[in-house]
Amino acid sequence: MTGGSAVESVGTASVPGTEWWRSAVIYQIYPRSFADANGDGTGDLAGITARLDHVARLGADAVWLSPFYPSPQRDGGYDVADYRDVDPQFGTLEDADDLIRRAHGLGLRLIVDLVPNHCSSEHVDFQAALAAAPGSVERAKFHFRDGRGEGGDLPPNDWTSMFEGPAWTRVVEADGSPGQWYLHLFDSSQPDWNWDDASVRADFERTLRFWLDRGVDGFRVDVCDAIIKAPGLPDWPHRTKGVVEPIDGVMPPMWDQEGIHEVFRSWRSVLDEYDGERILCAEAWLAPERAARIVRPGEMHQAFNFRFLEQVWDARDLRRTIDESLAANDAVGAPTTWVLSNHDVMRHASRYGYDGPVELESGVGIDDPQPDRMLGLRRARAATALMLALPGSAYLYQGEELGLPEVTDLPDSSRQDPVWERSGRAIRGRDGCRVPLPWSSDGPSFGFGGSVTTWLPQPTYFAEFSVAAQEEDASSTLALYRRLLVVRRERALGSGRVEWLESDEGVLDLRRGSVRVIANASDRSVRLPAGSVLVASGPLAEGVLPSDTTVWMAEED
Template sequence: MTTADSTPAPAGTTSLTDDDWWRTAVIYQVYPRSFADGDGDGTGDLPGVTGRLDHLADLGVDALWLSPFYPSPQRDGGYDVADYRAVDPRYGTLADFDALLARAHALDIRVIVDLVPNHCSAEHAAFRAALAAGPGSEERALFHFRDGLGPDGALPPNDWTSMFEGPAWTRVTEADGRPGQWYLHLFDPSQPDWNWDNPAVRADFEQTLRFWLDRGADGFRVDVCDALVKAPGLPDWPRPTHGVIEPVDGVMPPMWDQEGIHEIFRAWRRLLDTYDGRRILCAEAWLPPERAARIVRADEMHQAFNFRFLETPWQAAGLRSVVDASLAANGAVGAPTTWVLSNHDVMRHASRFGYDGPVELEHGVGADDPQPDRPLGLRRAGAATALMLALPGSAYLYQGEELGLPEATRLPDEARQDPVWERSGHRIRGRDGCRVPLPWTEDGPAFGFSTHATTWLPQPSDYGSYAVAAQRGRPDSTLELYRTLLNLRRRYRLGEGPLVWETTSEDVLHFRNGAVEVVTNFGRRPVPLPPAASLLAASGPVTTHVPPDTTVWFSREPLR
């Protein structure tokens, strides 16, 4: 067998003038607080991102998605937005955003910004005005304020629970000092939910969309988009808010995936289409494939994350079932499937695949918890990524996964900042472990992340071994594996498909995508490759057999 040349092509599988770029794009998520620090204060910022864009160009991605960089008290990692049309001073200025956008576009990389429309920060001017205005006011009608139940209104308006543990309602103290109404927050009490039944909310968010589109943003990743519209009357739902979001006895939970969301998405799509036809919307909605596909119908959003794929354990039959169901559901509405394995909310897949058995994706791991098998997790993570990047459609990568970064599982509990840590009574450690600042160099202050030795979340002492500088040019490194896979994905146009299954078993997935065949071995024993196979890429060492927990790409046609 021979191995194809892995010299990366220029960044991006598509040009900035390609209207359908999003159908096959590979998009890289940047969590600005943890990507790179440009001013030396220990917290990442927009100039830091700009200074490291060459890394993304070298990797070969089509776009980057910037997690929130708006003014925020940071009660929930920036997803508590105090102003949707500005940049938090700790991250820089609007001029810094413009410079980042210009540099990214010069490198043929698009920029997707994060839209957080379900809730804002309690420090947002509109919510402060609502607290001051009192019951029945126009200001309160922008949110979900309700009188409490019981003779003195001391009970919440319904039985909904928060995604961050505890009730989904908080009672306010009115201006005269008396206990007053309650407001809804599906997340932290510092994140009141907007009332999307109010036309004023819709109009204001359309202004926000235009603000960033006019600056040149290439689209939006839309946070918790399936929660915008609540069922009329906010009926009780005696089940947890957090969990599998599917119909129960034919009824969707009243806070998720209500029919009214589609009217909003269609309005946004019409707005984006008035620009150049190349701006996109990507939905964050933890829905099964058949319901997520309803969001990506031709006149709604362009993409929706395939979280069912992310949630599936390391098991051949389960993954094939998800792939088939996803391609069928999205194909029925003419949309690509958008694959993903890691993000800022879940345990990094280099660690979760280091466990045998189910894993609580958002619960985090502490020093006293059972630890993942790191070599096993990294081996499976590479195999999973190689499988994912060979599938037709688009894909999202999370910063640091190209380095094989594991979850930071030994963070001191006193350093934790995820609000679920406190709200759960220190029972759930939360998502800080996947948000630790990246290592760029093998040594030095903060491993090259900052000139300041102390970062906003502490980095593990072994992070230098995962650094970009430690892996660049090393053929057996995770970084070089990603560069090779992205180059070959582009060369063989794998995002376009179609996928054709070959013979599979409970331990092996084998499919063909154009001229490329892919074999992933989930079993405990090596499996043979066809004798005429020309090896293109492999997630681990390969001879004539595919070892366990390994994916190979090969061709039986002449290499090009």
């Protein structure tokens, strides 16, 4: 593989201009697990502020914070009790203001989570709905329905929860009698808002303005494709896990309904009133052509590419997804937003340690088949190097720059993901990717905070993955990420086209402007073309690219 004839060129993904979000690298922080300033074993906003220089030094353009709002934490903060305040365990609104100022002082934009599909059952509006009568304006803010069958003893339809079990829970009315049912696509403590109600829309607009006025640079929008349900809430006897696609030509009635776009356009009009290019990023587990509809002009700016995240380490599958994603987004003039890990899925340093696909959100326990940690990290580094060479934006999940594996030996007694109990303790869930970060190789909680214990226990082997352990190691995963982001910026890899070159089976060979990118996903080494190495995901032999390695090269004239 020394030549490299061009066979195809696809994807503009980004256009010149001031639209920072088209090529940005955005770093996700899960507040409970990033850094703990007050020593209670749980991360907080002050801890994030104190450690934010790590993200700036990494080379990211922005930070996305998972929820830090008041919450009973039944679903890691995605059960929001108050959208316009800070949970005391994370700090205060003043701490949030300090964090925003610190981020901007470091040249980082700051994005926060918006959770519009559901709230906590402790939200004041839901408590009012429980106290009100059927047919009331209070209940109209949610999906309350009479049950089916004799006495209304059966749920209003057959929908199931994403966290297992039914998607409906029956309430007890004020007089003590069995009453109506309410819809929750997730845990029973997370009732779904009814976006057909004008007061719900108005209140979320107030939430947008509240945070925009405080200086945030945008919102990552949780489960945004579920906010509008099909009229009548018709039965749907299928489960929808992973990327949502039509079945027999019909989209599931709880996902990707046409009415979502009107809401997105209204939000975009609010953001456009503010300076500094505030953005919306969609979390929507949709196929590329469906996700692209969300980022049409006047709607959201970005939508996560979960089809790319789901791919196994296979050259043919990866190329197909890259091509389909770029084509779908190019058709609407939007960038593709690449991602490999987040707080909901098995870390890619572990899932690539398996042969074949894995259940991304199901978790792994000590008695389950274990990933090959060395293989997984080698492939994860190669996959990240491929991703960061592609045009568009990219999101990184805290700890992946350290090569952190999924914690697969977490004690079951420590698990907090609601799917663990709702599944009858059959599905362990997402806790394994949420364990607090190691900053030092020793000391209480490896530098996470002053407490010896943390809200999820850290394994002893986290010491070898700590920031301190990797700082002075030029071959470390942290050093690799820093180098990738420097070269990505210097060579403007976030914009431009992908030019595919002829390659061996199992190898991706592409030209990105002045950079040639070769990802070897085969089980053999391949010869390298002439040129100087800019960065490689792993050690290179003389003139040879080993298996499970990606290299960026400056080609010789």
